[in-house]
Each structure stands twice: as structure tokens, then as C-alpha cells.
Amino acid sequence: MTPAARLYRVRLFAAARDRVGRESIEVPEDGVGTVGQLRAAIEQRYPELKSILSYATFAVDQEYAAETTPVDTDQEIALIPPVSGG
Amino acid sequence: MIELTYAPIATEALLQYVASERAGAVVLFLGTTRGVTGSARTRALDYEAYEPMARQQLDALRDEALRQWELERVAIVHRLGYLLPREASVAVAVSAPHRVAAFEAGRWLIDELKERVPIWKKEHWESRPASWVMPGITDEVAPSEPEQLAIETSDEGRSDD
Numbered sequence: 694m695t696p697a698a699r700l701y702r703v704r705l706f707a708a709a710r711d712r713v714g715r716e717s718i719e720v721p722e723d724g725v726g727t728v729g730q731l732r733a734a735i736e737q738r739y740p741e742l743k744s745i746l747s748y749a750t751f752a753v754d755q756e757y758a759a760e761t762t763p764v765d766t767d768q769e770i771a772l773i774p775p776v777s778g779g
Numbered sequence: 780m781i782e783l784t785y786a787p788i789a790t791e792a793l794l795q796y797v798a799s800e801r802a803g804a805v806v807l808f809l810g811t812t813r814g815v816t817g818s819a820r821t822r823a824l825d826y827e828a829y830e831p832m833a834r835q836q837l838d839a840l841r842d843e844a845l846r847q848w849e850l851e852r853v854a855i856v857h858r859l860g861y862l863l864p865r866e867a868s869v870a871v872a873v874s875a876p877h878r879v880a881a882f883e884a885g886r887w888l889i890d891e892l893k894e895r896v897p898i899w900k901k902e903h904w905e906s907r908p909a910s911w912v913m914p915g916i917t918d919e920v921a922p923s924e925p926e927q928l929a930i931e932t933s934d935e936g937r938s939d940d
Binding site: 706755773779 | 826827828829831832835857868869889892893894895896897898899900901912913914915916
């Protein structure tokens, strides 16, 4: 028996959460090793997030990440739509 | 003093926190909820945060301000949840020996907060659907309707001074 594929769990907030209707989404690990690859994988699985994704950034373990930042499935990952605090 | 709260902001507590014998100036900024923007009326704002990261980012802003200017103390409180027009959503208080540093740091802190801190507001308008404010795009949350994108005509002063 092969072990179950590992999944990225991505926390959603604000408009992204409302768009999908969930507080987090899952993306299989295959072929995803950077934030940029994760972004593309999310867009493919959740096309309703496409418009938000084009303006969103990601946070990995509560730090803003670049497209080239490596990601691992045991990290806390969040999709950060354009912020509007203050 | 860095805080996220669902309660009305206690400005007196902020002012007491930043008070110092070495301060010749105290600057307090309040971001308040506009009920009227042009011809549109807002019933309420609803703020949400990625709380642990928002606190970290606010801590970092405070630390940066303390390094960049000669300050005594910095306090930042951001309110979450539903706010009615006129209520304060954010308070930044800075004390310093001299007023130039207090004004500059105060302004810098709110400007940076609006760019960096993972907090979002949803605007509940009187006569159109509620929308999450997202600088760069505006998304109307209506899952059953075709996706619509409206570009905000101006990001200036969304709930700003």
C-alpha cells in the first residue's frame, strides 16, 4: 500500500474565503515545491479564485513569501488577498 | 502596546500607555468609519484579521518606528468585527521628546499598517451588495452570480484621513 499523498492546506481569508465558502483549501503536494507553483495549482483546482489570486500574496509560517519561496506541507500557508486594514 | 480587539477602542488607555516624563509630544491618530463616501452611504464596516500574523506585523512596525525615530512609546490598537459610522477602527499613539518625530512616526505607522498588516474590511453599503475592500480590485461577494470585477476608481481615503 502506498502512503496517502501529502496535501498543502492553505488558509483563506476575506473575499477568498467567501468565494470558495471554506476557511481552507487543500492542494496535493505533487509538483508543488514553491509558492509560485502552489499559486498555479490553486488556480487550477479553484478557478473561482483566479481573479483574487492575481492580486494576492502568500504567507508561509506567518511571513510574507516570494514566488520562489520553497514550501512544505507541514508549514502554515495562507492566501493573503490585498489588505485593507486601518 | 499592540492589540487586536472586538471592543470599542479605549483611547484613554492608549494615551495613558504612551505618557512619559520624557515626552514633549503625544500624537494620536484614529482611523474612523466613514458613513458617507461621495453619494454612497455605508451602514457598517466588518473587519477581519489573520490574527497571529497581524500581531507580528504590528509588533514589527512598532519596533521599526522605535529604531527610526527618537520616540518614547508606541501603541497600536486595531478593532475587528462590525463598526458603525464614526467609530474608530484603528488607533496609533506615539510619544516622543519632540513633536517632529511624533508626527512623522505616527503617519508612517498608519501608512505602513495599511500596506502590510493582514487585516481586511468588508463594506456594507446602504444600496448595493457588500464588498470586500481590496486595493487594486473590488470584489462583490455574490457566489451565485457571474464573477464581476470592478476596478476601484480611487484607493485614496477608503477610510483614511
